[in-house]
Amino acid sequence: MKEKKRFLSISVFYAIAILFRYLAVKNNLFHFTDNQLIQILLRGIGPALGAFASAMVFNIPLKLSLKxxxxxxxxxxxxxxxxxxxxxxxxxxxxxxxxxxxxxxTVLVYGLLEEIGWRGFLQEQLKDLPKLQSITIIAVLWFIWHLNFEFTGSNMIFLGVLFLGTWGIGKVYSSTYSLLAVAGFHSLNNFFRNGLHEKELILITILLAIWIGFMIWYKRNYKAAV
Incomplete structure (x- = not known):
């Protein structure tokens, strides 16, 4: 019964996430505004809506926290x-x-909307599965959600990036349970909409070094204080 409920809850979550993604990027229904920032948010709102809807339908408590x-x-x-x-x-x-x-x-809020679904809901639903199995399921569903099915080298690289991202952001989530933290990590690539060049890679390296260093420092000092 528990497995059936989990399967149905994930199915509802994912159906809503896919539907809103399709309406945002493959359909003109959401093109009611020329505001680029609103369009960005609409492209990422599906996972959050799916998480809230599934939690409501199946009476699943969402342990969502910004801090x-x-x-x-x-x-x-x-x-x-x-x-x-x-x-x-x-x-x-x-x-x-x-x-x-x-x-x-806006890019950070976009990342937050996605992370409510991928980490706050889906990772929590799959947390009792073997780690590799959970990462694989999330990464594949995340890849399909982007609705880009061309069998190209860049897409295969993107799938690999999503596997690494699922593992890495998942580690951040399980260490902090902070949606602000995972949204930050999620948004690293999305900050740079014109591609990754030397400047962008340097900024990403700086941010990763400071963020990871901060997390290690805080964890050590928090444990020491306790």
């Missing part, structure tokens, strides 16, 4: 949201005389 294991919300907000906005925004302003605050914030 997670951190003592207050300010720490993850500063480290995983404000810091990348300031860093990337400042570099962009120096090079292009433009500070894309709204775009960067």
């Amino acid at each position: 997670g294991n951190y003592q207050n919300i300010l720490l993850p907000l500063l480290i995983f949201w404000i810091f990348p906005i300031v860093l990337i925004g400042t570099v962009t302003y120096i090079q292009e005389a433009e500070f894309p605050f709204l775009l960067l914030f």
Whole structure:
């Protein structure tokens, strides 16, 4: 009975996630606005809606938290949201005389909407499965959700990236349970919409080093304090 409920709840979650993704990227139904930022959010809203709908239908408690294991919300907000906005925004302003605050914030919210579904709901539903099996299921469903089925080398690389991302972001989630943290990691690639070049790779490296270092520092000091 438990397995049946899990299968049905995941099916409902995924059907809604796929439906809204299709409406956002393959259909004109959501093209009611020319606002690029709203269009970005609509492309990522499906997993969150699917998670909330499935939780309601099957009476599943969602353990969603912005701060997670951190003592207050300010720490993850500063480290995983404000810091990348300031860093990337400042570099962009120096090079292009433009500070894309709204775009960067929107990308983080987009990542948050996805992570409510992939980590907050789906990873929790699959947490009692063997780790490799859980990672594989999430990565494949995440890949299919993007609705890009061309059998090309770049798509196979993208699938590999999603496997690594599922493992890495999953580790961040299981360590922090902070949606702000996982949304930050999720958004790393989406920050750079014009591709990854030397500047972008340097910024990603800086962010990863600071974020991972902060998580290790906080975990050690928190355990020491306890």
